[in-house]
Amino acid sequence: MNKTDTINILFCGIGGQGVLKASEICASAALFDGFHVKKSEVHGMAQRGGSVESHLRFGTEVFSPLIPKGQADYLVSFYKEEQGRLKDFLNSKSIDLIDYLAKGENLIKDKRYINIFLLGVLSKYLDIKEDSWLKAIEKLLPLKYLEENKKVFAEGRKMVPRPPK
């Protein structure tokens, strides 16, 4: 029933993991590529270790700021236990990136960079230019950690040599 060209990405994790920052970077990259973007989340208790989810949608024209249940194209989880809670958003064609969480945790020493690693993974699945991703990262992350973030983003990209179409 809804517009078929909208891409729906659900990010989830717990407060303090950079869930909102990751979805902000993805949203900005989509914006730089000229898409209509909507990103919705709840603030307030997020920094206190509670559940955090961010709904990101982009396409020609996006209506609802929330992804309807069963219509997420991608689920990006930063915390294993939160992923289970959101399975209602998936359908048979959805891509759940949960397996990359453990891979990232093994590969990336500093846990604060896991969000950027998973963005690197996600970026290989999406029709957004690499330049736009890098521009968004430069704009939204502190200069001090920029090089490390770019490195981790590239590591994430390397994990997905050829994304399944």
Place this chain on the structure above:
Amino acid sequence: MEQKLIKNVMLLSGDEALARGAYEEGLVVAASYPGTPASEILEYLSKFEEVDAQWSINEKVAFEVALSASKHVGLNVAMDPLMTSAYTGVGAGFIIVTADDPGIHSSQNEQDNRLIAEVAKIPLLEPSSPSEAKLFVKEAFKISEAFDTPVIIRLTTRIAHTKENVEIGERKEVAQKEFKVDIPKYVMVPKNAYKRRLEIEKRLVRLKEYSENSSLNRIEINDKKIGFITSGVSYLYVKEMYPEASFLKIGFSFPFPEANAIEFFRKVKKVFVIEELEPFLERRLKELGIKFKAKHSSYRIGELRPEYIPNIVNGGEKKEEASITRKPVLCPGCPHRSVFWVLKKIKAVVTGDIGCYTLGALPPLGALHTCLCMGAGITFFEGMKKALHKNVAGVIGDSTFVHTGIPGLINLAYNNTKGLIIILDNSTTAMTGNQPHPATGVTIKGESTKKLILEDICYSCGVDNVDVINPHNVKELEECIKKRINENALSVIIARAVCRLNEKKKDSPPVYKKEDCKRCYLCLSIDCPALTKTKDGLININSELCTGCNLCIETCCFKALTTS
């Protein structure tokens, strides 16, 4: 997919877009008290030199100063000036933003402030998205000036905290208005107020006509068999699920555009009314005697979601879903934790207030026993103390104390009530994103200003003893609480330590000796995220999270946790 590359487009939230629109329209003064989901409006406006932006001590004060933004319950605090502002009119553009929180994500209740617009007889606009928030605030200024009335803009969480592409424009400078002395208009004594009361009703008739011709109300004719009358974010949920249907999208919802509704009913066969929370639009349509279908009353509670819409259309009831979200918790090293630990230890009844420290109520701490509204940590204490006589303490945060705590403290002293109030002073407004307040001595623009000295004001209110204690010194804190709680005096303990979110410095984590651990798990009763039980029943200290506050050491009678 069609991609449009436009210059001057930014990703803005509803809060930011609204602020941007007000700035472009020539806004001069803005005031607010922080509250989710409205805090970002003032934070955005504070960046502009041309705007005199302030964190006010509370919403009533903010209302009386300027364009005022608050969360839904904030408007309750400002009800007194709000109600009579419709009588006096405004003289220049004056906007009230209320950000409602359907679903109670970050509030103490769920209320639909559209009803307040009707009670206060003030026009109401309901944008659906951030880009509309920007557009609507500009229109709100025009309405406010043309009709000499305050205008309420109602956002909800899903508008305030949604970001989308928003086009940025230039600021328009507006000529400063003179204050014209007009005593019958601005001094609301009975005779003057009665005359203004007549004016309000005349104004509402003119506003209704304006609403009926406003572009903020829009008829979209598609499939004539099914149509929806809807407003706010609900419009987007319905549009998502029924893109081919016809719509009467209401943006100017009070006074209600009756003529547009009648026209829509003439054109469309079957009409549904879909709105979040109260049946606000429904009631207007019932008054018109029109036949339509509306949501089952169970959907008046909580947020709507796009996937609910087909069930609503089919007349279904809402199925309550069990919440399985993770509970929030005080941060590792939070200075409030030790206060709750001591209060729990002495089995005190604790009247609480609104802020991060309300989390002290959640298990396993369970050391805060009431939370109603801002300031009630002190006023409820008075009632509780009269009922229970001993072992009662009231707790309140520093920002909340300045907001509405002070009158309660004066009342305690004046009425000779004895006992203990604890000001949990982390020198910030933490829960809403660490905004400054008068007792920090810093303004929203980061400039230093006169600092309110909490000790001095407590003494001035008539408090007998004021003790300032660093709550990380748990032994000293415990001794002081025990001494003051049942003493025949009115005491305030200011438990002062910087909020963990404003403190980078960490001390080393405690050392855990598993051979001394008796597995009593008393250390877990402080609910510190850095301490967890391992699979084999031992304790794990997460050194990344631990700040070295050492409160857990105090809880361990077997010395299994010690300083490093």
